[in-house]
Amino acid sequence: MVTIYHNPRCKKSRAGLQYLQSKTDDIQIVEYLKNPLTEEELKKLLMLLNKKPQEMIRTQEAVYKQNFKGKNFTDDEWIKIMVENPKLIKRPIVVKGNKAVWGDPAEEIDKLF
Numbered sequence: 001m002v003t004i005y006h007n008p009r010c011k012k013s014r015a016g017l018q019y020l021q022s023k024t025d026d027i028q029i030v031e032y033l034k035n036p037l038t039e040e041e042l043k044k045l046l047m048l049l050n051k052k053p054q055e056m057i058r059t060q061e062a063v064y065k066q067n068f069k070g071k072n073f074t075d076d077e078w079i080k081i082m083v084e085n086p087k088l089i090k091r092p093i094v095v096k097g098n099k100a101v102w103g104d105p106a107e108e109i110d111k112l113f
Contacts, residue, residue, distance in 0.1 A: 002112065003028045004103070005037075005045070005093040016092035016103030023113055036086050042079050045093055048100035053078035056090045056102070064088055 004020055006029050007013045020027060037045070046053060053075045057064060063085050073081065082089050092103040096112040103109050 001026050001028055001096075003030060003095045005030050005032045005089075005091060005095075007031065007033055007087075007091050010091055012104045012106075013092040016094065016106045016109060019103070019106035020094060020109055023109065032089065032091075033086050037083060037089075039079050039083050042082055042089075045095070045100060046079075048095060048098060049093065049102060051102075053082065057082070058088050058090055061087055 002020060002024055004017055004027060006017055008031065017027075017029070042053075046056065049056070054073075057068075057078065059065075059069070068081060068088075090102055090104070094101050094103045094109050094112060099112055101108045101111050
């Protein structure tokens with residue numbers, strides 16, 4: 001089973017899902033804007049990705065520019081910010097077993113296979 005954290009309105013996320021579908025049929029799609037991640041789920045994803053929270057922030061989003069740009073936050077504060085503003089999370093995130101990748105470009109998904 002491969003899980004993709006997906007936003008169907010995002011071009012990069014759709015490309016990642018399409019690429020993943022070319023690799024396997026055993027896919028669980030999590031639309032994380034409809035089903036927001038908990039702090040614990042996000043912490044686990046960040047650990048699997050081997051990323052700091054700030055590395056997974058979409059800095060081009062208006063909510064980032066208006067509320068968070070240029071400010072310093074701890075990792076825990078960034079996690080809370082992403083949980084409260086899931087649009088800020090880079091996508092798609094693809095998980096297989098205990099490995100995860102940020103699927104941009106989509107070919108990054110190959111690292112899971």
